Structure formats: C-alpha cells, structure tokens
Amino acid sequence: MATRTDLDGRPIKPITICMIGAGGFIGSHLCEKLMSETPHKVLALDVYNDKIKHLLEPDSLPWAGRIQFHRLNIKHDSRLEGLIKMADLTINLAAICTPADYNTRPLDTIYSNFIDALPVVKYCSENNKRLIHFSTCEVYGKTIGSFLPKDSPLRQDPAYYVLKEDTSPCIFGSIEKQRWSYACAKQLIERLIYAEGAENGLEFTIVRPFNWIGPRMDFIPGIDGPSEGVPRVLACFSNNLLRHEPLKLVDGGQSQRTFVYIKDAIEAVLLMIENPDRANGHIFNVGNPNNEVTVRQLAEMMTKVYAKVSGEPSLDSPTVDISSKEFYGEGYDDSDKRIPDMTIINKQLGWNPKTSLWDLLESTLTYQHRTYAEAIKKSIAKPTAS
Numbered sequence: 001m002a003t004r005t006d007l008d009g010r011p012i013k014p015i016t017i018c019m020i021g022a023g024g025f026i027g028s029h030l031c032e033k034l035m036s037e038t039p040h041k042v043l044a045l046d047v048y049n050d051k052i053k054h055l056l057e058p059d060s061l062p063w064a065g066r067i068q069f070h071r072l073n074i075k076h077d078s079r080l081e082g083l084i085k086m087a088d089l090t091i092n093l094a095a096i097c098t099p100a101d102y103n104t105r106p107l108d109t110i111y112s113n114f115i116d117a118l119p120v121v122k123y124c125s126e127n128n129k130r131l132i133h134f135s136t137c138e139v140y141g142k143t144i145g146s147f148l149p150k151d152s153p154l155r156q157d158p159a160y161y162v163l164k165e166d167t168s169p170c171i172f173g174s175i176e177k178q179r180w181s182y183a184c185a186k187q188l189i190e191r192l193i194y195a196e197g198a199e200n201g202l203e204f205t206i207v208r209p210f211n212w213i214g215p216r217m218d219f220i221p222g223i224d225g226p227s228e229g230v231p232r233v234l235a236c237f238s239n240n241l242l243r244h245e246p247l248k249l250v251d252g253g254q255s256q257r258t259f260v261y262i263k264d265a266i267e268a269v270l271l272m273i274e275n276p277d278r279a280n281g282h283i284f285n286v287g288n289p290n291n292e293v294t295v296r297q298l299a300e301m302m303t304k305v306y307a308k309v310s311g312e313p314s315l316d317s318p319t320v321d322i323s324s325k326e327f328y329g330e331g332y333d334d335s336d337k338r339i340p341d342m343t344i345i346n347k348q349l350g351w352n353p354k355t356s357l358w359d360l361l362e363s364t365l366t367y368q369h370r371t372y373a374e375a376i377k378k379s380i381a382k383p384t385a386s
C-alpha cells in the first residue's frame with residue numbers, strides 16, 4: 001500500500017481502532033473501508049457479526065489479522081475497558097436507533113443511548129484515548145420554522161430551518177411524546193462528552209448522521225429480522241416493494257428528509273479518523289443537503305427505481321396512507337425537516353457528498369432485490385404452520 005497522507009500532507013501512522021457496534025449497518029461499511037483501503041487494525045465489538053462475516057472469514061482474506069471480532073454486550077462485560085485501552089481510538093456506534101422503539105421501548109432506548117455509553121466515555125477519558133461518538137441529526141428535533149403560521153413567508157427562509165451544529169437549538173416535543181426519548185438521550189451524552197472535553201481534556205469528535213442509507217441497512221421483516229419488527233424507512237419501503245404491497249405513508253408522508261449514500265458518509269468518517277487535529281473538539285453534521293424529499297416523494301422514487309431494477313411493474317396504487325398512531329403507536333412524533341448545514345465539515349475536512357438520491361436508490365435497491373427477492377418468494381409460497 002502506498003504511503004497515505006492526511007489533509008496536511010503528513011504520513012498517516014497505522015492505528016488500532018476499538019469499534020463498538022461494528023456489526024451494524026454503519027459499522028459494517030466502516031470496517032469494509034478500513035480493511036480495503038487503510039492499514040489500520042480494528043477490534044470489532046458487537047453482539048452480532050452477520051453483517052461483517054464476509055470480512056472475518058475465510059482466514060485467507062488480504063486483511064486477515066487486522067480485524068478481530070469480540071462478541072460482547074457493552075451493558076455488562078468487563079472486557080470493555082481492556083479493549084479500549086488496547087486501542088488508540090474508540091468509535092462508539094452501539095445504540096437502539098429505530099424510531100419504532102423510541103415510544104414503545106423508551107427505557108431500553110434511554111439506557112442504550114445514554115447509560116450504556118457512559119462507561120465508554122469514562123474509559124476513554126481516564127485512559128486518554130480519543131473518542132468518535134455517533135450521535136444523530138435527531139438532536140435538533142423540530143425546526144424553528146415548524147412553529148410559524150403555515151402561510152408565513154419566513155418558512156421559506158433558511159434561517160428558520162437549516163440545522164447548524166453551533167447555533168441551532170434542540171427542540172423536542174412534550175414528555176408524553178416518547179418519540180423524543182432517543183433524541184434527548186443522545187443530546188445528554190453529547191453534552192457529557194463535550195463537558196469531558198472541556199473539564200478533563202477528552203479528545204472527542206461527535207458525528208450527527210442525517211439519514212445515511214444503503215445496502216445492509218436494518219433488516220427485512222420475516223427474512224432476516226422479526227416478522228413484526230419495524231425497521232427504518234428504507235427497509236420498510238424495500239420490504240413493501242419486494243412483497244408487492246403498497247408503501248405505507250405515515251401521516252400522509254409529508255415529513256421531509258435528506259438522504260446521503262452510506263459510501264459518501266463513510267468517506268467523511270475516514271477523514272475524521274485520519275485527521276485528528278482537524279476533527280477533535282468538533283461536532284459534525286454528515287448529510288446531503290441536495291437530496292431532500294418528502295417521504296411521499298421518496299416512496300414514489302423508490303417505486304420507480306424498483307420497477308427499473310427488478311423488471312417488475314409497479315402497483316396501480318403504490319402507496320397507502322396510515323396514521324402514526326396505527327403505525328408506531330401512542331407517543332410518536334416527528335421531525336418536520338432536516339437540512340444539514342455543511343459549513344463546519346467543509347472547513348475542517350473539505351468533505352462533500354457526491355451521490356444523487358436516484359443513483360443511491362438504484363444501487364441500494366439493486367442490492368435489496370438481489371439479496372432478498374428469492375427468499376421472499378419462497379417465504380410467500382411456504383404454507384404457514386397451523
């Protein structure tokens with residue numbers, strides 16, 4: 001491998017990374033990138049390894065020896081501190097992060113996103129280890145603009161909706177709207193990490209992902225996940241398309257999101273890993289402000305793209321409306337709009353997303369079709385046990 005240099009032209013020294021939650025969607029892509037393009041070592045911690053099996057076996061892989069899987073639950077495992085001590089950098093991805101859980105399992109959500117992250121922060125701080133912690137764009141909550149009258153011209157003014165790391169407030173709903181249990185827990189762990197930096201000198205970077213999507217995201221209910229499970233929107237809509245069912249639009253699909261391709265976003269994380277002087281002490285939005293759609297538009301686009309990649313015609317009525325109460329249950333609420341400001345990440349790391357929404361959906365739905373279409377056909381054909 002040719003000598004790699006950082007953004008300031010200095011050679012990059014190989015490091016050891018303790019990656020917690022390495023077996024998830026983002027972790028699997030980050031491990032893949034680190035193995036194929038860098039000399040770094042990864043201690044991969046998770047309760048599952050299905051999504052990184054292809055990187056762990058067989059032993060003849062070119063990166064064998066550079067990635068080591070440790071099956072552990074950070075809630076109760078005394079090996080955690082030792083593994084953090086062995087590494088130069090810890091990346092914490094572990095979390096419950098599917099909205100269907102926030103209002104139905106608020107205790108698990110708060111424990112996972114705040115309490116379980118505490119020892120990770122503590123061990124990094126006490127052992128002078130650098131930490132990259134995954135937070136979320138949900139810490140912004142709702143936009144200021146959403147509180148303006150519907151016909152206010154100010155709603156069109158970016159000052160009322162663009163989300164900036166250092167100036168935007170965090171606006172959540174009332175306590176009974178348990179949707180915000182996740183965002184609030186993430187906000188508090190961000191504040192704790194920031195305080196560890198300020199008072200005890202912890203070297204940290206906080207990442208706020210804005211709807212990263214791509215292959216291996218979540219699960220397809222009944223195929224590689226529980227049949228009653230509700231994953232995030234990409235997997236929900238993929239599941240509907242694979243089963244030739246209408247896509248369900250929660251409360252009419254009016255909420256807006258910006259989607260970024262996982263492979264673009266992983267480039268940003270690699271820049272953070274390899275440019276500590278530029279990344280330490282910062283909170284970074286990582287998203288694609290150019291890929292904004294309403295959820296309804298996302299459904300329409302996915303329907304078109306899926307017809308193209310599968311060669312199967314779409315339904316006459318491809319979508320159906322459903323109330324949030326019916327879909328998610330009591331206590332659901334939603335972020336209205338999420339446009340990331342890119343000033344800080346541009347200035348510090350020179351990063352910009354590249355992939356359009358159409359292109360990222362095309363490669364992702366090609367993957368979904370190739371991975372799941374046969375299994376779904378078989379599961380539908382199989383008579384159900386009586």
Ligand SMILES: NC(=O)c1ccc[n+]([C@@H]2O[C@H](COP(=O)([O-])OP(=O)(O)OC[C@H]3O[C@@H](n4cnc5c(N)ncnc54)[C@H](O)[C@@H]3O)[C@@H](O)[C@H]2O)c1
Binds near residue numbers: 022093116211
């Ligand atoms: N994907 C996105 O767009 C997005 C957006 C905002 C924030 N995030 C944040 O990024 C991080 C990773 O998200 P993801 O999309 O890869 O989710 P994911 O659910 O695919 O990955 C999380 C991984 O953490 C593991 N994990 C959870 N609790 C654990 C524990 N106690 N011990 C060991 N492992 C544990 C899970 O098994 C899973 O493999 C999360 O913190 C999430 O909140 C992701």
Ligand SMILES: O=c1ccn([C@@H]2O[C@H](COP(=O)(O)OP(=O)(O)O[C@H]3OC[C@@H](O)[C@H](O)[C@H]3O)[C@@H](O)[C@H]2O)c(=O)[nH]1
Binds near residue numbers: 248
């Ligand atoms: O089948 C579905 C699923 C979801 N939706 C809607 O689609 C939108 C996006 O839903 P997602 O499940 O992807 O989750 P959200 O964007 O609301 O939150 C996510 O954002 C950032 C991360 O922290 C988390 O991964 C998650 O909380 C929501 O408005 C939701 O109500 C549907 O209309 N139909």
